[in-house]
Amino acid sequence: MRDVVVVGDLATDVVVLLGGHPAPGSDRPAAIRTRGGGAGANVAVHLARLGTPVTFAGCAGDDAAGTGLLAELTAAGVTPAVRRVPGAATGTIVSLVEPDGQRSMLADRGANLALEPGDVPVPASGGHLHLSGYTLFTAGPRAAGLAALAAATEAGCTVSVDPASTGPLAGYGVDRWLADTAAATLVLPNADEARLLTGCADPAAAAQALAARHPVAVVTLGAEGALWAAGDRLVHRPAHPAHVVDTTGAGDAFTAGLLAVWSGDPDGDPAAALEAGLARAAAVVARPGAR
Template sequence: MVVGDLATDVVAVLAGGPAPGSDRPAAIRTRGGGAGANVAVHLVRLGTPVVLAGCVGDDPAGAALLAELAGAGVRPAVRVVPGQPTGTIISLVEPGGQRSMLADRGANLALAPADVPRPSPGGHLHLSGYTLLDPRSRPAGLAALAAAAAAGCTVSVDPASADPLARYGVGRWLADTAAATLVLPNADEARLLTGCADPADAARALAARHPVAVVTLGGDGALWAAGDRLVHRPALPAAVVDTTGAGDAFAAGLLSVWLADRAGDPSRALDAGLARAAAVVAGPGAR
């Protein structure tokens, strides 16, 4: 089960740097997005059945997202929230693929504990950190974590974004996610959560709290830390167009292998995540 946001992504790939007060050509596309939905769609494409819990507004954008999810094979447990707009993300992508995101989470903030289905005993919960980072949706995230623990599920958590994580509070985040089996921060988030400047040290520090910590390093690949073991895998070559959704794609690729063989070689799981991320950054949009 994946719990997280559904959104419409408006991706603007700029032909050059921003031009304040003037015009700049851009290729603009509208696509399905949202961290939770991205992970869910990628997992299904990789052969892992998924139920997605979330919320959309009662508008054409929400209906389109639900139709897209159903067409992809995701089983939606998605509430339509009257009077609320569906979430929208504007992603401004500069040459080289770096992006800035403007987020209106809309109906995602209405997610409530009752919106999260009871997990299957012994299953897996993937929680998008955005669910915890706002006080309106936080109770749903906490309820999902508690229900997963009670059902004996493994749990993966993606911290989502360094700036809102810092505002939320590192201590509160670590307490909320203490029972997670696997955490998936990027390097900036890992440094913030541990106070370690070196990503490898940060990965080891997180692995002292959780059975597995995986830290993504952008163009430098990713790290897996578990116990006293640290594994690094390099990124795959890619002509980077847009980094939107790369972390979600990585998480799904890694989970698709790890869930099938949790005692297997972590290099295989890392490589699967890096391959999925490389495929996503080669074009505009998160999936």
């Protein structure tokens, strides 16, 4: 089993499960829970729980929230490579979850914006680097993400990247993102991100277009499952049945499930890797929170 280094955000997730109809100017009932979050940290925690040796590289504030999140990472089996940033607040994400499970997210990335190239350890030769796309969207973390990608490639590691979110991705620029991530072995967009990156309306066509740039492209389709594209091969697996409570972190869970299988055997059965990702995602959406 290969070691994995995950680079990305560490944050407190404030999950707000909304109940009833909107009530502008008045109250709306909700169930509110606070949990560990951040796209990169979510992937790392899921990988550790699946038995994959994993190091998480990121930044946290020198506050109580950062202390608690670091303890949570360690308890989950993650090796933290997290720099505490004096005077900075640990990142916070508020996730507003509608009764149908769909969510909107409000992000204050806080100390995550202080990530520097020296904060990221290079995976051992033959290891794997997973880079959260959020790392590339702002100047400071971007330098760290690009340095990590270059160092991992030079060391002979495989590299996976997820595009993170269509809004920041569009603002950052598709051509710029494609150039930055050209060396990635595996890209992991959802259907909307794949459409944005390729201009293809059909997710299957988008997956194949991305597979022309990278050895492997995996496109998640929500309730429709996921696609694997490599060369001229296209594999689809349906989503696992689930009672959806909260979709927060479903993509991160899928990524971890897939990487736990694929990083150990990149030439193995694509269907098995997809199934592992879909199983992890189905487990996460059935409860509040990303983990």
